[in-house]
Amino acid sequence: MALYSDKVMDHFMNPRNVGIIENADGIGEAGNAKCGDIMKMYLKIDDDVITDVKFETFGCASAIASSSMATELIKGQRVEDAMKLTNKAVAEALDGLPEYKMHCSVLAEEAIEAALKDYQSKKNS
Amino acid sequence: MEIYADNAATTKMSDAAIAVMTDAMKNYYGNPSSLYLKGQRAKEKLEQARLEIADIINAEPREIIFTSGGSEADNQALLTAALLGGKKGKRHVISTAFEHHAILHTLKKLEKNGFEITLLPVHENGIIRLSELEDAMREDTCLVTVMTANNEIGTIQPVSEIGALCRKKGILFHTDAVQAVGHIPIDVKAQSIDMLSASAHKFHGPKGTGFLYCRRGIALSNLIEGGAQERGKRAGTENLPAIMGMAAALRESAEGMEAHNAHKAAVRDHLIRGLSQIPHSALNGDPSERLSGNVNFSFEGIEGESLLILLDRRGICASSGSACTSGSLDPSHVLLSIGRIHDVAHGSLRLTIGEDITLEQADYIIKNVKEVVEYLRSFSPVWRDLMSGKREFILK
Secondary structure, three states, X not given: OOOOOXXXXXXXXXOOOEOOOOOOOEEEEEEOXXXXXXXXXXXXXXXXXXXXXXXXXXOOHHHHHHHHHHHHHHOOOEHHHHOOOOHHHHHHHOOOOOHHHHHHHHHHHHHHHHHHHHHHHHHHO | OOEEOEOOOOOXXXXXXXXXXXXXXXXXXXXXXXXXXXXHHHHHHHHHHHHHHHHHOOOOHHHEEEEOOHXXXXXXXXXXXXXXXXXXXXXXXXEEOXXXXXXXXXXXXXXXXXXXXXXXOOOOOOOOOHHHHHXXXXXXXXXXXXXXXXXOOOEEOOHHHHHHHHHHHOOEEEEEOOOOOOOOOOOOOOOOXXXXXXXXXXXXXXXXXXXXXXXXXXXXXXXOOOOOHHHHOOXXXXXXXXXXXXXXXXXXXXXXXXXXXXXXXXXXXXXXXXXXXXXXXXEOOOOOXXXXXXXXXXXXXXXXXXXXXXXXXXXXXXXXXXXXXXXXXXXXXXXXXXXOOHHHHHOEEEEEOOOOOOHHHHHHHHHHHHHHHHHHHHOOHHHHHHHHOOOOOXXX
């Protein structure tokens, strides 16, 4: 059996939404202090709807694939729905991750949550 | 193009070894412990293999014990030294911070059983200092175990000097020579080595076979009890085909050693020059006191597992000390031991070339590593911070 599912390999080899958004409405970063991976999410939001999302990731194939999949899952969603994104949903959408790589999907959830909170705090200030 | 550049992990089996093993399986299936002719013929082959192997490292045949590989040999050597030392109230062992886990984990076990362990630093170049070894030696030191060559960064330790020092002080000296046997000359007598571990699949022999050299006069302790094989020191019917294959592979490696090293060192240096052109990269380990087949680099701003998978897609098999490849979230203890911080160890690449490598293949590796590193950096938030000055470069 291969280390990763075909979906993981697809999102790793052809990551969606790679890059940055200038003047993003929300920016969030998450890192795993132990393994060292870092993920950064950029959101463009109009009327509480995520119209664009980009990511940058320093990490392994499953971290890159998790970022890519997470951006796909929240694109077009309302902020309150995107807030409900779980790492499990990311991992499931990738047809699963090896047990010791599950923390990569947690990073994606955390980076998106951080970006959404950044958006909300900017909006409220 | 397909390039196997992970020879420190394992090597392709030699045709000579395969031929010998096939012959052994077909024609020498008798049990070497049986007294009829078929068994005794097998026994002759077993002893012939022992003689050949002993000869190559300048040992006596009776000093060679066949094992299931390097890890078993390491375990048996350390247990033996600890039991001998313990009887005399000597419960101190000296080793290094960057040994293979077969050594480090066994030392941990000894520590739990009342032994005190000193791990010598290996410094930035990946080589221990003799003065520090001498300073660490105590009245109750029963063993010094230092690997001949490191499996990740390929650095070669001053084994002869360590051996001489241990002999002078009356301390047993074991060396894990798994990466060295068949690759650099070993002379257990001239180098004052008391015990040495080796593994066949690192020099084009079969997996699951190795040997422990144990100097005459040192009473080996068993890991496996149950029979009179290996003079009672390692029970279990001998894996004759594998042992014969190991002897054939070692003979071939020893015969070709000089020519292979000259060729590999030239290609290694070509790779080092080429990869050094990648900005913010660094060679890990001493540039010259290293195995001729070992290249180990760190690239700042990227992670090693991604690099490996993308290189695999381009036909290159390599390895990394990244936390993401370890399964444990910890980066390589070897890279940490030479002072590489976590982030830099994360972006490491180990290429271990074999004698069949060509310059054309080396150029292909350089080209592809350059492209993949550049690609991964293009969307690395760490690289962005480094480039914008938010984070300081560690590798200049």
